[in-house]
Amino acid sequence: MSRNAAPGIGYEEPLLFERSRPGRRGAEIPASDVPPADVAKLLGPLARTDLPGLPEVSEVDVVRHFTRLSTWNAAVDLGLYPLGSCTMKYNPKLNERVARLPGFAAAHPFSPAERVQGLLALFFALEQLLAEISGMDRVTLQPAAGAQGELAGIMMIRAYHEARGEKRKRVLVPDSAHGTNPASAALNGYEVVSVASGADGILHPDAVAAAMDEQVAALMITNPNTLGLFERHIAELSEIVHAKGGLVYGDGANLNALLGIARPGDMGIDVMHMNLHKTFSTPHGGGGPGSGPVAVKELLAPHLPVPVVVRRSDGAFAWSDDLPGTIGRLHGQHGNVGMLVRAYTYILSLGAEGLRRCSEMAVLNANYLLARLGDVFHVPYPGTVMHECVLSDRSFGDSGVTTMDVAKRLIDHGYHPPTIYFPLIVPGALMIEPTESESLEGLDRFAEALLEIAAEAKSDPDTVRSAPHRTRLRRLDETLAARKPVLRWQPDEPSR
């Protein structure tokens, strides 16, 4: 077994509620300097009497509980985390420190603009940087994640068509797209039409032309796509859509391949979101918070969410709601600002050359892994990839070993598995995105682990099929979880 994972002491830990002991507490409340409130008199039947569902634990209980839980997670800071289309790159520590400065972390969204000029200046500068990087004209920072950005983009597309007196009904989405694309279009009331990718894994002009008519509001496209392939017909695809009055939505999930190399705005994309938690290194946090700014061409600028940041003639920054064509407000306040601070810090740290270097190394790393693995693993779409590559389990033939088994066996080697069974057009897909953060030695160790598993699939398939073997818990029964949902702890649940 490759020398990445090592044995060590792990800890068991019950649920918080099972640790609870009457009378314990982890925080003291300050003494009151005002008269006590008579809850019964003030609130009567509106009040509750107790919080029996909350635990009673000490501070050290809480610290040990969550520290132990943390040791059960894989993480970028522990090692390679090659989830395709998720861009699990290193998150610099400076970003965390800066976001915690009280001038950012303790600022309030209702402070008057003239009292938070540092934040508005940051918004304005970040908008300009993201516009330059994407090749677009204007940016909104409100969307809290990529999917909310998609929704904002689709809403702006609807507003654009309606402003021209058109009510279009359909949105085209390639069959290789992320699930959020069709879900976002449907959430805003559009009918979704799936467009098949060609035999070479990319979208072809004839397929889009055949689906395109005056009822189609937009084509949503991810470039590079989820196979890691650059959609090289993108300019022609955009022309076909534009010729029928439609717009082109760009899913920026894979922007990490293109920084300083090429810009979606130069390819006919009219509106796109960027995932700051992917390309711009804000941490994923076990599932957020993310941030999904949306960049648009000038033709969609009248429909941006409000408020927008404007620079007044005296140089000061202000909020403006004066945008008659706006889709309205999308976020309760100004978006996931803490993530904006981190992404801005990242861009300033890297500079133009550093950003380009990120994409060069991310693409080199993906192609290097593909070259090292492609002789042994089936490669459904051969050729030069961008920032990620897709393999499949077809090479395992009748050994019975599947992509799921390979993924679980990788865990025994100390790696988080790649994205699996996605994109849907590749049966048994293993989608690997190493990012620029990995060294040659790190990539070699990972490749060797995968090659070792491929050999093991032939010599000892049962070991692969029953992986993981070295984790605290063995393979978990997802079918049971869905068939008999237990979604919260209850005192009378039998403990196991």
Next chain:
Amino acid sequence: MLARAGHASLDELFAPIPAALRLARALKVPEARSEQEVFEHLAALAARNEHAQAGPWFLGAGSYAHYLPSAVDALVSRAEFTTSYTPYQPEISQGTLQAIFEWQTLVCALTGLEVANASMYDGASATAEAALMAMRVTRRRKVAVAAGLHPHYRQVLETYLDGLDAAVVTLPLAADGRSPVPAAALDPEVACCIVQQPSFFGTVEDLRAAAEAAHAHGALLVVSVAEALSLALLEAPGALGADIVCGEAQSFGVPMSFGGPHLGFLAARTAHVRQLPGRLAGQTVDAEGRRGFVLTLSTREQHIRRERATSNICTNQGLCLLMATIYLALLGRRGLRELAELNLAKAEYAKARVRATAGLSLPFSAPTFNELVIGLSEPAERALDRARAAGVVAGLDLAPHAPALGPAVLFCATELASRASIDRALGLLAGAST
């Protein structure tokens, strides 16, 4: 590496991109700077912002200044939590999954409902998603909204509903500052009534009556909570008949951060679980029968169901959920209750002082939690500017949000407010200059 990858140069790696689409110049992004230089630049920007640690602070309205126990940031800063992804591979994500399961349990306990998801973006989008869920459950397309719903939540709701052939009607504000749900204002087309508890104006609503009115027409009652600490003191909305409870849990240990990232939550009844948006962690067993946790019921979600999903949400507010779970564990059964009572006591003290201060008034008589409307005898902007000049942020000017009230501020007193600072803030609002 290049040779192994079969290429002669880095440039050649990008050959799949047609030359005409390549950027022929460098990005107009400033040159790289050292960590020290970037830190100094950001620290200078931070120094130009008013914030709640600089002096007395009485501004709430959806983002609340509470004391953050040290253990919260220490624990969420662990890279195993911060730099992990959504727990799709449960065997190496049990830390995140167990914390989500604990969060779901805590939300159920606080709301009095049976199932809670693993977070939404914020209180505003959680409220919009609750309305969409109610429309799916009832197959109706009309939403009745209390006047006391946070104005930004209302705006986001309208944004989400635009394009969906849905109607929004507003329930009127009563003289006591509450938004009762008159049965006569509803009809069989209404999917849900959305009532904020406490309301944007700080008043505590009669949820039992609202639930009865909604249910009489076959509509759901959605209760939206912007100040989650109130749940420790007020009767659980689920126990009073609410069908969906959603809102903002930023008060549970999440920094205000200029309005985000915050922590949307959403809870419902088991009968409606298939219509719930967002992720869910569930209990199961491993191959040897030991308890573990996985993401479950994902056939509702976009990565499986695509255009037929209950929502498009994917990445949510995972790390904020963890902050809140740690916060609630620290405060616990008794601490959270005591904290809520202290907030109530501070606000009641402020109320008593307002009654005794010439030039200030209490336009509403309904009970409140930690936030109240104070009527002024001059434009609020002027009074708030005077307070700021003395270093006190004395509330929110209600003129843009509720002009019919006349000059008024929304004033929030949490555990951070000392008696002396309340006296001083009210004095400033009443006309004093220091």
